[in-house]
Amino acid sequence: MKVIVAQQCGFCHGVKNAISMAEKILAKEKDVYSLGPIIHNKDEVQRLAKKGLKTVNRVEEIPSGTVLIRSHGAAPEQMAKLKEKKLNIVDATCVLVKRVQQIAAELERDGYKVVVIGDENHPEVGAVVGSCGETIVIADESDLHKLPENDRLGIVCQTTQSPQYFSKMLCAIAKKGFSELKVINTLCKEAIKRQQSAVELCKQVDVMFVLGGLESANTHKLAELCKKVNKQTFHLQNWNELDKNILPGKNVVGITAGASTPEWIIAEFAENLTAKD
Amino acid sequence: MKVIVAQQCGFCHGVKNAISMAEKILAKEKDVYSLGPIIHNKDEVQRLAKKGLKTVNRVEEIPSGTVLIRSHGAAPEQMAKLKEKKLNIVDATCVLVKRVQQIAAELERDGYKVVVIGDENHPEVGAVVGSCGETIVIADESDLHKLPENDRLGIVCQTTQSPQYFSKMLCAIAKKGFSELKVINTLCKEAIKRQQSAVELCKQVDVMFVLGGLESANTHKLAELCKKVNKQTFHLQNWNELDKNILPGKNVVGITAGASTPEWIIAEFAENLTAKD
Numbered sequence: 001m002k003v004i005v006a007q008q009c010g011f012c013h014g015v016k017n018a019i020s021m022a023e024k025i026l027a028k029e030k031d032v033y034s035l036g037p038i039i040h041n042k043d044e045v046q047r048l049a050k051k052g053l054k055t056v057n058r059v060e061e062i063p064s065g066t067v068l069i070r071s072h073g074a075a076p077e078q079m080a081k082l083k084e085k086k087l088n089i090v091d092a093t094c095v096l097v098k099r100v101q102q103i104a105a106e107l108e109r110d111g112y113k114v115v116v117i118g119d120e121n122h123p124e125v126g127a128v129v130g131s132c133g134e135t136i137v138i139a140d141e142s143d144l145h146k147l148p149e150n151d152r153l154g155i156v157c158q159t160t161q162s163p164q165y166f167s168k169m170l171c172a173i174a175k176k177g178f179s180e181l182k183v184i185n186t187l188c189k190e191a192i193k194r195q196q197s198a199v200e201l202c203k204q205v206d207v208m209f210v211l212g213g214l215e216s217a218n219t220h221k222l223a224e225l226c227k228k229v230n231k232q233t234f235h236l237q238n239w240n241e242l243d244k245n246i247l248p249g250k251n252v253v254g255i256t257a258g259a260s261t262p263e264w265i266i267a268e269f270a271e272n273l274t275a276k277d
Numbered sequence: 278m279k280v281i282v283a284q285q286c287g288f289c290h291g292v293k294n295a296i297s298m299a300e301k302i303l304a305k306e307k308d309v310y311s312l313g314p315i316i317h318n319k320d321e322v323q324r325l326a327k328k329g330l331k332t333v334n335r336v337e338e339i340p341s342g343t344v345l346i347r348s349h350g351a352a353p354e355q356m357a358k359l360k361e362k363k364l365n366i367v368d369a370t371c372v373l374v375k376r377v378q379q380i381a382a383e384l385e386r387d388g389y390k391v392v393v394i395g396d397e398n399h400p401e402v403g404a405v406v407g408s409c410g411e412t413i414v415i416a417d418e419s420d421l422h423k424l425p426e427n428d429r430l431g432i433v434c435q436t437t438q439s440p441q442y443f444s445k446m447l448c449a450i451a452k453k454g455f456s457e458l459k460v461i462n463t464l465c466k467e468a469i470k471r472q473q474s475a476v477e478l479c480k481q482v483d484v485m486f487v488l489g490g491l492e493s494a495n496t497h498k499l500a501e502l503c504k505k506v507n508k509q510t511f512h513l514q515n516w517n518e519l520d521k522n523i524l525p526g527k528n529v530v531g532i533t534a535g536a537s538t539p540e541w542i543i544a545e546f547a548e549n550l551t552a553k554d
Contacts, residue, residue: 150462163454171448174460177440181460183451185427 002252003273004205008197010266012190012259014071014094015039019048019262021092022068026051031065035078036123038070038092039260040216043238047262059085066090072123073097075130096159097124100186101131107154108132112182115147117169118158122217125158138169144176152180159188160218160259162195162225191218191259198222198256202230205254207246210235211265212258219258226256239269247276279529280550281482285474287543289467289536291348291371292316296325296539298369299345303328308342312355313400315347315369316537317493320515324539336362343367349400350374352407373436374401377463378408384431385409389459392424394446395435399494402435415446421453429457436465437495437536439472439502468495468536475499475533479507482531484523487512488542489535496535503533516546524553 011019018038025032026048034055037045045055056062059081066088069079073093082089108114113136118125120137129135136146147153153173157166166187174181202208208226210233212219223235232250236242247253253273257266288296295315302309303325311332314322322332333339336358343365346356350370359366381391390413395402397414406412413423424430430450434443443464451458479485485503487510489496500512509527513519524530530550534543 167448167451170451170458171444174444174447174451177462178460179462181447181458183455183458183460185454185456 001247001250001273001276003270004201004252004254005266005270006194006197006201006254006256008190008194009255009257010259010261010263012188014096015260017094018068018071018092019044021090022048022053023051025066025068025090026053029066031063033062033065033067034070035059035062035067035074035082036070036072038068040213040219040258041237041260041262041265042213043265044260044262062087069093070123071097073101073127075127077130093127094159096186096188097127100124100128100156100159103184103186104128104135104154104156105131107156107182107184108134110154110182112152112154112180113148115153115155115173116158117155117166118161119217122158124160124217128156138173140169141172144172147173147176150177150179153178153182155181155183156186158217159186160191160221161187162221163187163192165221191221194218194256194259195222195225199225199229201254201256202226202233205230205252206250207232208234208254208256209242209269210256210258211238211269212261213237216258216260219261222256222258238265239272242269244276278524278527278550278553280547281478281529281531282543282547283471283474283478283531283533285467285471286532286534287536287538287540289371289465291373292537294371295345295348295369296321298367299325299330300328302343302345302367303330306343308340310339310342310344311347312336312339312344312351312359313347313349315345317490317496317535318514318537318539318542319490320542321537321539339364346370347400348374350378350404352404354407370404371436373463373465374404377401377405377433377436380461380463381405381412381431381433382408384433384459384461385411387431387459389429389431389457390425392430392432392450393435394432394443395438396494399435401437401494405433415450417446418449421449424450424453427454427456430455430459432458432460433463435494436463437468437498438464439498440464440469442498471495471533471536472499472502475503476506478531478533479503479510482507482529483527484509485511485531485533486519486546487533487535488515488546489538490514493535493537496538499533499535515542516549519546521553
């Protein structure tokens with residue numbers, strides 16, 4: 001069995017930075033909290049929990065100490081609460097995610113109705129929404145009714161979405177009608193390269209494994225794109241989740257992984273596959 | 278035979294204004310020139326020629342006197358030449374067309390690459406192109422290769438195009454990729470209403486006549502939209518062009534007309550149809 005790992009996959013700069021910041025603080029401090037899971041990967045969250053990182057979902061759950069803002073960012077409202085509690089804030093928000101928040105706020109200041117294309121329930125989108133007074137989140141065509149008629153729309157996109165999805169939603173918005181559109185391309189170029197790399201690999205393999213947390217938006221997007229090209233695509237969190245009955249008859253196997261999937265999960269998966277051969 | 282004239286058709290505000298300005302000047306002056314045909318309608322140009330309006334295509338052809346800038350506008354370069362010649366300039370540029378020129382110049386000043394969606398050979402588009410240092414005209418998908426990669430694009434549209442065409446071209450541009458899009462909706466609302474009114478009428482008639490000059494972009498657009506709904510659509514300049522063999526068996530006849538088609542051409546056509554019955 002030939003095992004090919006996508007040229008570009010696994011931790012992105014933003015995630016690497018957040019993990020490294022967490023490890024540095026954990027090495028010298030005791031009370032370290034992450035506001036929401038540091039990344040959408042259970043295994044990595046568990047690994048850091050063993051080193052002392054406490055994951056909480058609300059500011060109210062943090063009594064004192066240091067709070068780490070994960071790469072998805074936090075809404076200004078949450079940041080204000082953290083400051084009020086006089087906690088030591090370590091901000092690991094991805095620079096690209098922070099840029100979306102800033103752009104959205106600027107668009108609103110310039111009089112545009114802010115439109116965020118993406119998943120309303122994703123923390124990154126939540127933080128962008130929190131950066132503005134009023135926003136409209138468009139996840140798909142069923143949300144188009146939320147748009148005002150003939151208005152000035154300032155549009156940004158969740159960083160980990162695909163260019164195909166972004167332009168499809170822009171088309172739908174343009175067709176609905178507007179007086180002015182200001183659209184800033186806020187897609188993460190690294191995420192796009194991973195998507196392209198995964199789709200390319202997909203075409204050459206008998207089966208494709210997309211490794212990553214079930215709550216990871218970018219892993220879902222990778223799996224979705226791969227499935228369009230190769231129906232034998234499986235989104236798994238790790239080696240344990242693999243149904244070994246899939247393997248017989250498969251000569252070439254592809255592996256890719258989301259931006260929040262640690263290197264050790266990818267390596268373990270690839271090594272176990274090779275060993276089974 | 279039932280003859281129905283579209284509720285909204287014929288001269289638009291911009292054209293009405295240009296004709297009325299021409300008539301006022303012709304009433305008191307002798308040397309009156311129009312830089313390019315005042316409107317894209319041969320019959321109306323001839324009517325005004327009889328009153329003394331001389332149509333020229335180049336500034337160099339005007340020795341002295343008054344020059345009328347038609348509703349399509351003129352490029353700043355031409356305006357400068359006219360001023361240099363110390364001609365008396367009467368500007369009948371449609372306010373919406375002038376707005377497109379101003380917006381395009383502003384977009385360029387703000388660092389955007391200016392993109393004009395429309396027909397490169399139409400004088401309105403020519404005047405917009407002339408208002409900027411550099412522009413890219415996109416008429417259809419075959420022009421997309423002209424767009425720079427990952428750039429900041431400032432987009433306007435020829436005023437008389439349809440919203441369907443505008444959004445279709447925006448989709449194509451969005452799919453091509455960009456770093457920022459600033460799109461100003463420069464479509465003429467009156468033109469859109471005429472298009473809607475024509476399409477509605479089309480559905481109720483056995484045959485549809487779209488009256489207007491063969492060089493009139495908005496008349497072409499009307500005919501194109503009507504043809505999609507009713508194959509029995511004919512673009513004619515006037516009553517003389519009608520092939521009378523079309524009429525037998527037609528019970529309900531629809532008439533619409535471009536923004537540069539004078540009322541008397543529409544009335545003549547409708548009256549002759551009714552008289553034939």
